[in-house]
Amino acid sequence: MKSKLFIYFDDFLSLIYPKLCFACDQPLVANEEVICFTCRQQLPQTQYHLQPGNPVEQQFWGRCHLNAAAGYYFFRQGTRVQQLLHALKYHHAPEVGITIGRIYGHQLKNAPVFSSVDCIVPVPLHPKKQKARGYNQSEMFAAGLSESMGIPVNNKSLLRSVASETQTRKSRFKRWENVKTIFVVGDVEAIKGKHILLVDDVITTGATLEACVKVLTPIEGVTVSVASIAVAGSGC
Numbered sequence: 001m002k003s004k005l006f007i008y009f010d011d012f013l014s015l016i017y018p019k020l021c022f023a024c025d026q027p028l029v030a031n032e033e034v035i036c037f038t039c040r041q042q043l044p045q046t047q048y049h050l051q052p053g054n055p056v057e058q059q060f061w062g063r064c065h066l067n068a069a070a071g072y073y074f075f076r077q078g079t080r081v082q083q084l085l086h087a088l089k090y091h092h093a094p095e096v097g098i099t100i101g102r103i104y105g106h107q108l109k110n111a112p113v114f115s116s117v118d119c120i121v122p123v124p125l126h127p128k129k130q131k132a133r134g135y136n137q138s139e140m141f142a143a144g145l146s147e148s149m150g151i152p153v154n155n156k157s158l159l160r161s162v163a164s165e166t167q168t169r170k171s172r173f174k175r176w177e178n179v180k181t182i183f184v185v186g187d188v189e190a191i192k193g194k195h196i197l198l199v200d201d202v203i204t205t206g207a208t209l210e211a212c213v214k215v216l217t218p219i220e221g222v223t224v225s226v227a228s229i230a231v232a233g234s235g236c
């Protein structure tokens, strides 16, 4: 609970430095947090969580077995969705991931295919990268989802073994070559028999997620679904 003095101080600061929406840069008004109400309504939502066989799921067909897959927003260059992801990854705004996770979690827990999820596993970042950024953006998204879905986060069972070069500007094959051996399962017992919701910030080629799914599904009784903040390259 904030003291009255702090509340006055916050109000005073926001007069000088108004808090801005991370998507559109407009000042936030009372009761708005992180993303303004207009952006919450207008940003392009895929609704893929309600659509079995959606384009994200199709992307993984023949590559690995998934129970379901969805992403919250459509991603395009130069849009407010890109600005949100940029803030989350490069401008030290973990609250963007947490907030979107909270919003999306409410939708996912009411979607039949996601209602049986037992735990949320964020795609791990290489420790060096995480240290430089201060946090793992997928873990922030996972934390928000966990809060609204009432399901725990497990960030100990899926680990990254070696540094991978940056994924940008690589062909799909090269991306795959780059990620296929870098994920390992740490704590097998903790995930045996579970329906795992594997989460990442954005799905582009799906190579990173595919590599994760391939080390998780051989474990006894494990099924995997996938959720991301945004989905690139389809339907928009």
Ligand SMILES: [Zn+2]
Residues within 6 Å of the ligand: 021, 022, 023, 024, 025, 026, 035, 036, 037, 038, 039, 040
């Ligand atoms: Zn906005």
